[in-house]
Amino acid sequence: MPGLLSSLNLHHHGLNMGRSSLTSLFRTSRLAVQSSSSPSQINHNTNVSTTTQEKPTLTIDNLNPNIKVMEYVVRGPVVIRAGEIEKELEKGVRKPFTEVIKANIGDCHAMGQVPITFTRQVLALVTCLKLLEDPYFSDDAKMRAKLILAGCRGSSVGSYTDSPGIEIIRKHVAEYIKRRDGIPADWQNIVISAGASDAIKNLLKLFICDVNGKKPGVMVPIPQYPLYSASLAEFNMHQIGYFLDESRNWGLDIAELNRSIQEARKVSNPRAIVVINPGNPTGQVFTRENIEEIIKFAHKEGLFIFADEVYQDNVYPEGSKFFSIKKVLMEMGAPYSNMELASFMSCSKGYMGECGLRGGYVEVLNMEPKVKEMYLKAISAMLCPTVLGQACLDTIMYxxxxxxxxxxxxxxxxxxxxxxxxxxxxxxxxxxxxxxxFSCNTVQGAMYAFPSMKLPPKAIEEAKKQNKAPDTFYAFELLEKTGISIVPGSGFGQKPGTYHFRTTILPQPEKLKEMLKKFAEFHKKFLQEWS
Incomplete structure (x- = not known):
């Protein structure tokens, strides 16, 4: 009985135990002895069934219902299948292709884009201080690294920062905005975030409040980036879709905004409007006149503006130009310059493409001071944004x-x-x-095309038999036969009876030529098969 003997020997090591403690000790020792007996003895002595199964506390029936209805199609079923196919190829499964081309997501470096040297030098320097003495690294990169480290507690990127981010980086963001717009920016209105997505969700949470028995509504462009539909579903808020006009290169019609908000007021309380410029997935760049119209509409309806401007560096054709909503709003003067606005920017897009480092910011204007206090309190619960993401952002801002x-x-x-x-x-x-x-508008900005396609009636019928949206059926067929992964338009929203898909423009030129050639061959065969 080694368990009992070792327990009794404790007394000889200076432990003076009371009667209740000794009683408990003997019980523990007896159970230890029983545990060394045969399984049949244990069951007989303790009446414990070896087949008893604990019921899970969290089940699909008592899971947050908002999580069950949310969808994020950019990483949805087609993309999941693409991952499975990659694993099949690794195992030697024969396919009509040798690789999966992931044209479904704006992941620049994954598609072969080379990182900016200056950004990577600064990141290396802030993480390995010995390199500050290395002559390979440029003096200006070392200077930026030292500025960032001086703003970190203990001069280490491994320390927590203030919840809105490192002060010097917030000041650099304000200077960047001033250079961009020609209008001063207050660094205390800047909050750094783990990518723009994190900032968008943190702002959306502030609106979760029923008013007069109606849940909050947020106006979102259709087609939209699925972050918005997913987040609104998660927060049990009403998505108010307003259609962009494909015939006008995905421009905006104020009559459509009016229709949309009037319909929404029957079931919800519209409180904010999202403007994505340059557009995702549509690739349009709004004119200044269009932006002025949006601002006037938002003012008339009392809406908080979410300006998703993460693709502001990605503007391509002659004659297209990016105007920030802040710039236009301020230049319009009062009362518009007094409107509530949140503008978002990210390290993930543009020429940087540092998606995985998760750096971004939001500039919040004209927020009611007590509300701003609550907002800052809420983000403090997450401690701080990733410090390497902040350092990455600094190399773009400065x-x-x-x-x-x-x-x-x-x-x-x-x-x-x-x-x-x-x-x-x-x-x-x-x-x-x-x-x-096919019909595809000019890709004026961002990193995507959103072509419209006419599908044969037989293909549409087959999609219905498989319980799939027709564009989803097309996307699966394309993936299985060519290895090209795209995102069905139904995941972004589209006018009823129309079919689209989103593809990135990110594959490197030679790979893109190969992809487009495969696509054309597939499409020709698809039409022959289903016509």
Missing amino acids: PPQPGEPSYNNFLKEKNEVLESLKLRAKMVADAFNSMKG
């Missing part, structure tokens, strides 16, 4: 300046990325417009 050692190379790398994207934007639109049954 890039190399003329005369600094890294400037020429930085400018060269930046321009090469943007020129290549401009070329690919035209390649994609031209290719789809040359295919029978």
